[in-house]
Structure formats: C-alpha cells, structure tokens
C-alpha cells in the first residue's frame with residue numbers, strides 16, 4: 212500500500228521545466244516481424260498447403276501447473292468436435308486451457324512494478340509519476356477534429372473486437388465499481404478505511420471540471436491478478452487476469468461459458484433468445500437490470516448478451532443486436548434449407564458462419580484501415596487469396612497481450628464522438644444523442660425509429676481523428692449517471708497502465724525498433740516539439756513516460772491509424788489472434804468447403820447492417836468509410852451477400868460438405884482419467 216501513502220502526500224508531482232529545440236525528421240524502423248513465438252517470421256511454410264495440418268501433433272493431457280497456466284480452470288477433456296467451445300478451451304490441443312477466461316494476459320516485456328512484484332509503476336527517481344488526471348488534462352484536450360475518411364462504425368466495430376478479446380478481471384467496465392475508493396462526495400478516504408485494491412486517481416485543485424464540486428478523488432480499482440487469486444506466490448511479479456476468452460470468436464454474442472450460453476439460447480430452431488416488441492426482435496432483458504444498467508424505472512429495458520458490457524453505450528448495443536439478429540437470420544435460413552437438422556446442429560452451424568463473417572469483417576475490412584493493408588499483407592495477417600489458408604500453428608500463443616489491451620488498442624478511444632447522429636434514409640441528420648446521457652441506458656435504441664437512425668448514423672457520421680484529442684464526453688462525463696461530471700477514460704487508461712506495471716514507452720521503442728531515447732529530445736524522431744515539451748514538463752525522465760502516453764503521441768505510419776510503437780504491438784497481437792486460432796475461418800479443417808469459404812468472403816459490414824436493420828434501404832459498399840462518389844449509397848440488395856444455399860446438405864457421393872462422423876460421438880482428443 213506504499214503507493215497509496217505516497218499518493219496522499221505527493222501525488223501531483225509538480226511539472227518541471229524542459230529545454231530542447233530540434234525536431235528531427237526520422238523514418239522509424241518499426242516494421243519488424245512479430246515477436247515472441249520462436250524463430251522470426253516470415254515462416255518457412257506454405258499456408259496454402261493443407262499438409263500443414265497433417266499429421267496433427269498427438270495432444271497430451273495437460274498437466275496443470277498454476278505457475279505457468281495462470282488461474283483458469285483446465286477442461287475435463289477435449290471432445291473431438293468441429294465446433295469451438297464457448298470458453299475457448301481445447302482450441303489449442305497442446306495446452307487446452309490456453310486462451311480461456313480468468314487466465315493471464317501475456318506480455319512482450321517484463322513488468323515494471325515499483326516494488327518489482329505488484330505495486331504500481333513509479334518514476335525511475337523513486338517518486339510517484341505525474342498524476343494521471345494531470346497528464347490527461349494536459350495531453351488529451353477536447354479538440355474536435357473529424358476523421359476525413361472513416362465513420363464511427365469503424366470506431367464502434369473496434370470496441371466489438373476489443374470486447375470479444377479481453378476484459379480486465381474484477382470490473383464490468385461499464386457500471387461504477389462496487390468498491391469505492393473515495394468518499395461519496397469525492398474526497399480521499401482515510402488510509403485505514405481504504406478498501407483493498409484501491410488506487411484512486413487524485414484530482415488536482417485546479418481541475419477544470421471537478422474543482423467546481425470540490426472533488427479530489429476519482430474511483431479506480433486495481434485489476435485482479437494471479438497473485439490475488441493465489442495462483443502464484445513468492446516474489447513472482449503479478450500478472451493481470453482477463454475475464455473473457457482471448458479468441459476472436461463472437462463470445463460477446465454466444466457467451467464465454469456454457470452457463471452464459473444457455474442463458475442466451477432459445478433451444479429451438481438453432482436460434483438465440485429474443486424478446487419481441489413492436490414486431491421487432493430485441494436482445495432478452497437482463498434479470499439484474501438495476502445491477503447492470505443505470506435504469507430510471509423498473510420498466511426500462513436493460514439487455515442480456517454474451518458480454519457483460521452490452522449496455523455500455525447505444526452504438527455498441529446496436530452492433531450487439533445486429534450480430535444477434537445475424538445469427539438468427541442465418542439459423543432461420545439453415546433450418547429452411549435443412550429441415551432435418553436439429554436445434555443443436557442449426558445453432559452450431561449458424562454460429563460457425565456468423566463467427567466466420569465476423570473474422571472476415573474484422574481482418575479484411577477493419578484491420579487494414581487501422582494497421583494498414585501493406586503491413587497486414589507483409590506480416591501474413593491477411594492474404595489476397597481465393598483458397599484455404601492453413602496457417603494455424605499450435606506453438607503460437609493466442610493470449611491477449613497486456614500491452615495491446617492496456618495501451619495500444621486503447622489509443623482508439625480518441626476516435627469516440629461525444630454525440631451520436633440520428634440519420635434518416637436520405638442521410639440527413641436531424642438530431643443527435645449526447646453520449647453521457649445514455650451510458651448503460653440502452654432503452655433509447657428501441658424508441659421511435661432510433662434503431663435504424665442510429666444504425667445509419669454509424670455508417671454516416673465521421674469518427675473523430677486518431678490523435679491525442681479526446682471528446683470531453685469521455686474525459687469529463689464518462690458514466691456520469693445524471694451527475695454534473697463523471698469519470699475520465701484517458702486518466703483511467705494511464706492509471707491502468709501503471710496498475711498493470713507496463714514497461715515504459717522507451718522500453719517499447721527499443722523493443723519495436725526505434726532507438727531508445729536518452730533525453731526527451733530523442734522523442735522528436737516521432738513526436739512534435741509541442742508534445743515532447745509537454746512530456747518533459749510532466750515527467751522526470753524519458754524512462755518514465757507511460758507506454759499509453761508516449762505511444763499515443765507518435766506520428767502515424769503512413770497508411771495506418773497509429774504510430775510505429777503501437778503498430779508493432781497491434782500487429783503482433785493480430786498475428787497471434789489469427790495464427791493461434793485452430794478454428795480460424797480460412798483453415799481448411801474448419802470445415803467449410805472452398806465455395807462456402809469464398810461465399811463468406813463476400814460479406815461486409817454494410818450488408819450486415821442492411822440485413823439486420825428494420826427498414827434500411829441502402830448503404831455505401833464500404834461501411835467503415837464515409838459516403839463519397841467513390842463509395843456511394845447503394846441499394847442493399849445490390850451489395851454482395853453470403854449465399855447461404857451453399858449450406859444445403861447434399862447427399863453423400865455428390866459433394867460432402869458435412870461429415871458429422873465425429874461430432875456427436877464419444878471420441879475425445881484426450882480426457883481426464
């Protein structure tokens with residue numbers, strides 16, 4: 212608890228002066244191959260060769276070792292199945308617990324805790340780092356610069372990808388935390404009364420928002436680690452746990468466990484559960500509405516989905532509903548095509564198609580915008596191919612990187628727009644919703660024609676540019692729940708970076724191929740003079756700069772939305788997420804025929820919105836991009852669609868897309884004795 216004591220006494224380290232003058236033009240040597248999985252790639256194997264799969268290494272029953280496995284629960288056995296488990300277990304047959312909920316994040320560089328074990332990072336001088344809120348106020352002001360090319364749909368799908376892959380353990384990331392680290396009127400608690408895991412954000416006296424209410428303290432609760440769960444002991448540095456499975460598998464729709472899956476399923480016709488109101492299908496209601504939503508009356512709707520964060524903001528809820536409806540749309544079509552299929556078969560086949568569509572949209576439509584087409588191709592994250600791509604490698608660890616989830620991917624919080632446009636079919640906007648009025652209040656999406664209008668808004672309204680500027684809806688009013696002010700997402704991101712003890716920005720520069728800085732001036736190779744000046748004012752040493760802060764100030768690598776250091780981390784993550792997934796949709800052994808796979812490759816975010824809105828008539832072909840003469844509004848029926856008739860089961864001997872031989876058998880890859 213030393214860090215809290217220190218906080219009480221000297222949290223807001225005084226900004227110090229700086230002196231530098233040169234801006235160096237330098238092209239960083241960022242474009243190294245991904246790290247951390249053996250010999251440097253490009254790998255010497257042919258992803259189009261199906262023999263990559265065979266023979267499969269003989270899986271052995273795992274020998275659970277808490278010290279290396281983290282805290283998840285190893286499965287009792289791995290049944291031979293062509294379908295994924297909900298919790299991600301048995302995806303990796305060499306280590307079946309890999310990628311399951313309640314396991315650790317991975318790390319590219321060792322942790323940098325102040326005490327070497329678990330206390331939040333401090334300055335190399337031993338003093339506290341500058342207060343997170345002070346850094347947020349100075350570096351991330353609200354300057355509204357719209358992205359010239361991309362829509363808030365791109366931002367919003369990014370949050371879908373995030374929620375699919377990770378969630379820090381011990382928090383819902385939506386509702387205010389149950390643990391209170393401040394008094395009700397925003398003051399710091401007496402040391403003796405501070406609950407365990409508290410690491411409150413101390414507010415400066417001249418805080419432009421919170422000084423108005425005399426608040427001095429913002430709630431912040433530390434992430435649960437393997438040490439908290441007693442999975443490790445001694446002086447092993449703490450590693451944070453994630454509450455969801457690590458794979459990109461639509462667990463936000465289907466749940467991360469058998470138990471949640473049962474709650475979201477209809478168990479009829481292969482469908483997910485819905486509630487019908489006004490002739491439309493909505494997600495089912497949560498049975499704990501007052502616990503998970505900020506509802507103002509017991510009648511106000513609050514949804515249940517595979518992910519606990521479903522109600523967090525209206526546009527996120529819209530995409531969750533769209534994805535649920537897409538599953539049901541596919542299930543209905545499969546049921547019609549194959550009337551002899553039972554509920555389970557329809558459900559799992561529809562799920563497999565929906566996941567494939569999601570992986571395709573994420574990797575082939577979304578990722579090239581964020582990490583660049585060339586970069587994605589060069590690093591074998593996407594392929595220009597009409598074939599199967601058999602690049603699964605059991606030795607690649609799909610675990611989500613702490614650096615990715617806690618710093619690099621959060622950079623895109625800067626894209627969030629504080630007001631959501633309501634857009635009609637002619638693409639004129641006649642109003643908008645203020646984000647902070649609707650955090651955790653999803654009922655707004657059912658009002659009037661809001662569902663379609665918000666959906667069109669997703670694909671029409673520009674996102675904010677990826678830059679250091681952040682909308683005050685998330686830096687002054689986050690989760691304000693009817694109060695005058697709320698929390699600050701950027702201050703939280705910085706505090707979380709320290710809570711997780713991430714190594715410094717300078718360390719990752721070295722790791723990712725930029726020269727290590729010896730002075731603040733050395734950051735000028737990728738930052739503006741103004742930003743370097745701010746850093747030098749805030750931090751004692753260039754070795755103190757938090758990864759989440761330094762990375763967010765870098766000039767972008769051309770063709771991408773991030774600077775070189777974050778790009779290196781994001782590239783590494785998305786390589787692992789793909790190549791470490793045995794059920795990746797392009798793998799031949801995933802069970803699609805080539806015709807089916809190429810049908811999946813016709814899907815698009817725009818078609819998804821068209822097919823699952825209420826009366827949406829038209830969308831531009833590239834729905835993450837703004838409407839333009841090059842990307843014109845097009846009738847929905849003219850947008851390519853997945854031909855589901857290819858899933859009609861045909862008699863053996865003609866073509867054999869389905870071989871249920873092992874699916875429902877008692878065969879196991881291995882089973883606990």
Ligand code: HEM
Pocket residue numbers: 366367368369370373377378379382384385453523524615616617620621623624626627685700703704707
């Ligand atoms: C309106 C939109 C969004 C809101 C309100 C929001 C809010 C939040 C909040 C409250 C957290 C938890 C912070 C903490 O306690 O540490 C979080 C975490 C995170 N956010 Fe966002 N976010 C939004 C959009 C996005 C987008 C667009 C991305 C990326 C493309 C993103 C990436 C992340 C990541 C990677 C995490 C950490 C996930 C983990 O727990 O492992 N978020 N966000």
